[in-house]
Amino acid sequence: MKRLSLFNVVSLTLGFTFLYLPIVLLVIYSFNAGRSVAVWGGWSTKWYGSVFESQQLLDAAWITLEVGVLSASVATILGTMAAIALARHGRFHGRTLFSAMVYAPLVMPEVITGLSLLLLFVALNMDRGFWTIVLSHITFTMCFVAVVVQSRLSSFDRSIEEAALDLGCTPFMTFFRITLPIILPAVISAWMLAFTLSLDDLVIASFTTGPGATTLPMKIYSDVRLGVKPEINAICSLMVAVVTIAVVIASVLTKHQEVERERAERLAANAP
Amino acid sequence: MSAKALGPVRRKFAPWNDSSAVPLIQIRDVSKAFGSFTAVNSVSLDIYEREFFALLGPSGCGKTTLMRMLAGFETPSAGSISIAGEDLAGIPPHKRPVNMMFQSYALFPHMSVEKNIAFGLEMDRLPKGEIAARVEEMLKLVKLEEFAKRKPHQLSGGQRQRVALARSIAKRPKVLLLDEPLGALDKKLREETQFELLDLQMALGMTFVIVTHDQDEAMTMADRIAVMNHGQFVQISPPAELYEQPVSKYVADFIGDINLLEGRVTKNERGHIVLGSEVTGGRIEASGETVAGLGDKAWFAVRPEKVSIDLQPPNDPTVNTASGTVWDIGYVGDISVYHVKLDNGGTMRASIANTRRVVERPISWEDKVFLTWAPDSGIVLTK
Numbered sequence: 001m002k003r004l005s006l007f008n009v010v011s012l013t014l015g016f017t018f019l020y021l022p023i024v025l026l027v028i029y030s031f032n033a034g035r036s037v038a039v040w041g042g043w044s045t046k047w048y049g050s051v052f053e054s055q056q057l058l059d060a061a062w063i064t065l066e067v068g069v070l071s072a073s074v075a076t077i078l079g080t081m082a083a084i085a086l087a088r089h090g091r092f093h094g095r096t097l098f099s100a101m102v103y104a105p106l107v108m109p110e111v112i113t114g115l116s117l118l119l120l121f122v123a124l125n126m127d128r129g130f131w132t133i134v135l136s137h138i139t140f141t142m143c144f145v146a147v148v149v150q151s152r153l154s155s156f157d158r159s160i161e162e163a164a165l166d167l168g169c170t171p172f173m174t175f176f177r178i179t180l181p182i183i184l185p186a187v188i189s190a191w192m193l194a195f196t197l198s199l200d201d202l203v204i205a206s207f208t209t210g211p212g213a214t215t216l217p218m219k220i221y222s223d224v225r226l227g228v229k230p231e232i233n234a235i236c237s238l239m240v241a242v243v244t245i246a247v248v249i250a251s252v253l254t255k256h257q258e259v260e261r262e263r264a265e266r267l268a269a270n271a272p
Numbered sequence: 273m274s275a276k277a278l279g280p281v282r283r284k285f286a287p288w289n290d291s292s293a294v295p296l297i298q299i300r301d302v303s304k305a306f307g308s309f310t311a312v313n314s315v316s317l318d319i320y321e322r323e324f325f326a327l328l329g330p331s332g333c334g335k336t337t338l339m340r341m342l343a344g345f346e347t348p349s350a351g352s353i354s355i356a357g358e359d360l361a362g363i364p365p366h367k368r369p370v371n372m373m374f375q376s377y378a379l380f381p382h383m384s385v386e387k388n389i390a391f392g393l394e395m396d397r398l399p400k401g402e403i404a405a406r407v408e409e410m411l412k413l414v415k416l417e418e419f420a421k422r423k424p425h426q427l428s429g430g431q432r433q434r435v436a437l438a439r440s441i442a443k444r445p446k447v448l449l450l451d452e453p454l455g456a457l458d459k460k461l462r463e464e465t466q467f468e469l470l471d472l473q474m475a476l477g478m479t480f481v482i483v484t485h486d487q488d489e490a491m492t493m494a495d496r497i498a499v500m501n502h503g504q505f506v507q508i509s510p511p512a513e514l515y516e517q518p519v520s521k522y523v524a525d526f527i528g529d530i531n532l533l534e535g536r537v538t539k540n541e542r543g544h545i546v547l548g549s550e551v552t553g554g555r556i557e558a559s560g561e562t563v564a565g566l567g568d569k570a571w572f573a574v575r576p577e578k579v580s581i582d583l584q585p586p587n588d589p590t591v592n593t594a595s596g597t598v599w600d601i602g603y604v605g606d607i608s609v610y611h612v613k614l615d616n617g618g619t620m621r622a623s624i625a626n627t628r629r630v631v632e633r634p635i636s637w638e639d640k641v642f643l644t645w646a647p648d649s650g651i652v653l654t655k
Binding site for chain 2: 157160165167168169171
């Protein structure tokens with residue numbers, strides 16, 4: 001292990017300060033006993049209690065979760081199907097155009113995505129609310145799923161599927177018994193990505209929402225415009241905690257897999 | 273392994289010479305084009321039951337494409353393929369009576385060894401007890417009983433190869449296709465496995481079709497070899513015939529080592545051919561038949577091990593001779609190959625079996641030597 005030079009120490013400190021100072025401040029102030037968000041009034045956890053007493057916040061959190069789970073699940077199915085079509089069926093007509101179009105929403109400004117979806121829903125005369133948010137989130141998270149799954153499929157040995165066909169498995173069953181189990185980790189992380197994106201989204205949800213459907217980011221944003229209340233600090237800290245736990249679990253799982261693989265490879269190398 | 277025991281049985285096995293024999297696999301005028309590239313160009317071939325057939329050729333010659341058409345992963349652009357009288361056109365891979373062993377082994381990474389082997393049997397909906405019995409039999413056959421519960425990534429390369437083999441023969445297909453089955457193994461293991469495969473094929477009585485670019489592999493195992501180049505068969509023969517009676521310079525050069533001596537036919541009558549050759553500075557006497565007419569260009573092809581090397585000129589002046597100086601000596605252990613620069617330009621190779629331990633070579637670099645060979649030691653080629 002090389003020792004860190006002074007330069008490395010300084011750049012690391014600066015980098016992490018930029019990244020985490022605001023979040024650390026947020027978390028610290030969520031434990032502030034005082035009403036003011038700027039003046040420290042001693043330690044307290046009372047704002048966490050009041051978060052769980054605020055029906056509005058709880059409703060918003062519940063809607064956000066529902067939207068996230070529903071849209072991530074549908075987006076994962078559709079995105080995986082698109083990825084397979086793109087990665088597998090080589091040179092079908094219009095493939096280049098199709099693959100470019102799948103990726104376009106990645107770089108599309110959210111305002112434009114949101115506005116165009118709004119126009120669509122208006123044109124279709126759809127009642128805006130919970131389901132229009134779900135549909136919009138499926139639309140914009142699907143391309144992320146497609147990208148993640150397709151990159152896994154590109155390193156997939158095609159002959160494994162051919163072996164299954166050769167052994168008498170139908171193409172349909174081959175997908176469920178061979179392809180899906182092998183790409184499952186990528187599909188799961190695609191789902192988590194889609195879920196997180198849906199959880200975070202403010203812009204597209206604001207465009208496509210209607211009466212009675214307020215997601216947590218929308219609720220926080222509208223509350224903050226009337227002045228930052230200590231409850232907001234608490235709920236944001238909770239979101240940070242949830243995301244952190246998810247990321248830690250994901251990386252522990254990945255690390256565990258790596259260790260397992262290394263152990264297996266040593267076992268194989270020592271085999272007679 | 274028991275090469276002696278195999279000998280007589282395999283020598284007698286020659287259904288391709290029997291006009292009443294019905295081939296198991298019939299390939300008729302099959303072509304395959306990928307865009308403007310023709311991978312396989314109108315080939316026809318019969319393969320018989322219990323035959324060990326090798327498709328041999330350099331990479332890109334179309335051998336793998338032909339095999340993939342047998343398995344059903346590619347559709348012929350023209351022609352027909354039938355197995356046991358059944359036309360395979362339109363039959364998808366999962367309904368064909370063939371199984372394939374893949375070059376990459378293509379083991380299912382998320383399944384244990386026994387699950388891998390059982391997969392094809394489960395697809396056939398065999399009863400559980402029968403599947404278990406068959407898997408056990410296969411594990412025993414490839415000597416992997418202790419590894420039944422392991423995942424593929426917990427196995428060595430040789431073990432993975434045996435799992436792939438066990439999985440492909442578990443369903444007892446009529447035909448087993450093997451795509452470079454030993455390509456990923458090291459030399460020693462490869463040679464052992466060649467004989468294991470031979471024994472297995474004899475024991476199971478299956479028809480094996482193997483694709484390989486390794487001529488030693490094809491020569492050791494196959495009953496017949498089809499040498500392919502540019503999507504066509506150049507020659508289809510048993511190994512010894514391929515080696516001793518190549519039909520062209522391409523085959524002669526592809527299989528083993530050969531000296532090709534260019535000349536012009538000066539005499540061609542009743543099994544006696546004479547070439548006038550500048551390479552040897554005289555005439556080359558050859559026995560055999562050739563289609564070449566007088567004055568036509570032809571090549572006398574003789575293997576290095578059939579050329580004698582001596583420091584003295586031959587006593588009989590009528591014998592085929594070429595003189596030169598030793599330019600290089602390749603010591604391979606069992607044999608030494610002498611590269612001789614001929615006085616008239618060109619080089620020839622002669623190989624000598626090292627029957628005694630070589631401490632000091634009787635013939636060394638820069639020595640003036642005489643190469644001699646018998647008229648029937650080689651063959652006259654016209655293309």
